[in-house]
Amino acid sequence: MQLLKVLSKEIIKSEWNMHMIEKLCHYIDASFPIIYLHTFEETKADRIIFDVAKKVGRGVVEWDASNGQTEWDVTRKDPLIKKRLFEGTRTIEETLSTEKEGDSLSQKILVLKDAHHFFDQPRIVSMLKDIGHMVLSGRVETTIFIVSPVLTIPSEIEKYTTVLEIGYLDHDELEGVISEFFNDYEMPSISRTLLNEMVMAFKGLTEYEIKNILALAYAHDGGFEKEDLKFIHDQKQQVIKKSGILEMIDLKESLEDIGGLENLKKWLKRKAAIFNDLNRAIEFGVDMPKGVLIAGVPGCGKSLNAKAAAKLFNVPLLRLDMGRLLGKYVGESEANMRKAISLAEAVSPCVLWIDEIEKAFAGIGGGGGAEVTTRLFGNFLTWMQEKTSPTFVVATANDILKLPPELMRKGRFDEIFYVGLPNDAERKKIFEIHIGKRRKHDLSSINLNELVLKTQGFSGADIEGVVRDSIEAVFAEEKQRLTTNDILNAIKNTNSLSEIMKDSIDKMSKEYERRKFKNASLK
Missing domain, CATH: 3.40.50.300 (P-loop containing nucleotide triphosphate hydrolases)
Known part of the structure; x- marks a missing residue:
């Protein structure tokens, strides 16, 4: 069995990352004023900006709403080591005022986080516009990186802004995050097969979420086993729910x-x-x-x-x-x-x-x-x-x-x-499925052929409703078994879809034939 053992703690740089770093270096050399990094992966954006800063020889100053203005230590390997530049928390307006003066931030990269919350303030937008104009006119050499999961660009700064998308972690990066965590916590090695399953399961999650799940698995049993993949599935459901747009459906039907x-x-x-x-x-x-x-x-x-x-x-x-x-x-x-x-x-x-x-x-x-x-x-x-x-x-x-x-x-x-509406053979199969799910031991005594004859024009949903109603009636009458007559009684009280929607179904059927769509059923 091939085992996972990674010696380096550095996350693998993918080809996409290298391409992005080169592109950003060119943008800085060409004096692009504002680069908007649209991403949910803030840590990944930090690493890319850190590598860019080292390549172009610039320092990095960051502003966010909780810490104010901080400076990155670009002499170290870890881009997440930052020190506060001022006592207290500097506002975004104070940071941009310093930038407009062109002294303390000249030849540096300014990283703005949480900035989209302030784009409804005319003064902030105007200051960004002024900086953009100063950079384009050569009066100051600074590049502003706006890092945000929300893409909101005020029209006043559109012409100064370049938008780049940073996607979720790719296969190599995911493998790097997992390997780094395993090394840090000295967790038992796992097989290459399980590693690949983990990487596929972690797709779509941020580095922070991945490390939380790995920490949960570590707290659970001190390692990561195949059954721990359920932690990933649960977290993924949370991510989908929080998006408010997509919904993850549990898989029951086959x-x-x-x-x-x-x-x-x-x-x-x-x-x-x-x-x-x-x-x-x-x-x-x-x-x-x-x-x-x-x-x-x-x-x-x-x-x-x-x-x-x-x-x-x-x-x-x-x-x-x-x-x-x-x-x-x-x-x-x-x-x-x-x-x-x-x-x-x-x-x-x-x-x-x-x-x-x-x-x-x-x-x-x-x-x-x-x-x-x-x-x-x-x-x-x-x-x-x-x-x-x-x-x-x-x-x-x-x-x-x-x-x-x-x-x-x-x-x-x-x-x-x-x-289309199910044919005779399909209706028989549908009856088998729904009766078998609910009253499997009664199935052998029920005349399915008779039921098929009485349900011409019934949809699959109609048939399911008939089976459900007949079983409900049998229970309410305190009978011990479901019979053919019980189901026939439910059929008599059901109006089929072909009766309710006859004109629409005929019209649609002709249209499908005219367009030569492939029939889902065997003829």
């Missing part, structure tokens, strides 16, 4: 819980073979899977397929609530979309489920409030077209007629499936 839809299930199994051996598939020449659009009749298993796909792929399932994206400020909705995509990509490989996507993008191309929706739709389409991360999108739609045609163009999704 393909075995779906009656029928064999074409769709077979297709998902093929994609699962790629996801479960992604690196080798890509080396072989297989394209990264994009996702699937599943459209069709309500209550026929579309959402169930999204959940089963995540379980089949053995990855987290994230649900994107498009309604939560909409914000009250200009640009807030687009920022929320970027945040959701960024988080999904950081957590990837994962399945991103967008339920009832036609409601999310209703009113595309209209005026007024629909302009925000149109921009969100454009951002989503661009991402779907260009994404390279293992984020598999499962979009479900009840009414294909309300979907913008651009969404169904080749290249957005790998495939579009139509889910």
Whole structure:
């Protein structure tokens, strides 16, 4: 068994980090006044700025709301060693006043944290604008780094500001954080297989969160075992919840819980073979899977397929609530979309489920409030077209007629499936599944063929409702067993979906045939 043992405590510098350091050095040499580092990884940003400062030969002064003005010790290896420059806590205005004078901070880098909270103050914005003008005119040699998880740029300083995204820790950095922690606490070595599992599980978490989880595992049993991966899963759920946009769904359903839809299930199994051996598939020449659009009749298993796909792929399932994206400020909705995509990509490989996507993008191309929706739709389409991360999108739609045609163009999704009302064989399987879940010992005595004959035009949800109602009635009447007649009685009291939505279903079915969407069921 190959064991993990790392001698160096330095975090591995990835190629991306090296590229970012080189880029920032060029920006400083070219006298870019303000560089906005948009990131949730403050510690990672500190390390990058620290390496940049050493390369360009500049000192670093930092301001944040809790500590005021501090100075970094760039002579040491650790960028987190800082000393307070002044007694008490200096305000951001006092720090920027010093900067405007151009003396104490000349030939230095000024790092501003928590600054976005002050961008509604005209004096602060004006001071930043004045500094930007002074740098561009050559009157002072200083570079301001604004480090923030919130991208808010006042219009007055837009032309002085360059925005760069610093993503979540990559594979090498995650491995470095884990290795450093194991060395510091002299924890027992682990296998390379478990290390790789940890790295994949930690994707999307910050260095601070990772170290907290490792400390929790260390306090629990003095090491890290496979069962400790549950700590990571719990923390990841917290991260997703705190985002307020995405929701992590617990995986309970599998393909075995779906009656029928064999074409769709077979297709998902093929994609699962790629996801479960992604690196080798890509080396072989297989394209990264994009996702699937599943459209069709309500209550026929579309959402169930999204959940089963995540379980089949053995990855987290994230649900994107498009309604939560909409914000009250200009640009807030687009920022929320970027945040959701960024988080999904950081957590990837994962399945991103967008339920009832036609409601999310209703009113595309209209005026007024629909302009925000149109921009969100454009951002989503661009991402779907260009994404390279293992984020598999499962979009479900009840009414294909309300979907913008651009969404169904080749290249957005790998495939579009139509889910119709279940046929005889599928209804029989659905009855088996739902009766077997609740009254398995009664299943052998029930005439499933008779039930199938009496449920023409029933959806999967209709059938589940019938089984649930019949079992409830049997319990209330204090009977000992569920019989065929009990279920037939429940069928008589149920109006099928084909009766309730006959015109809509006929219209949609013709449209699916005209567009030649792939049928999810075997004919």
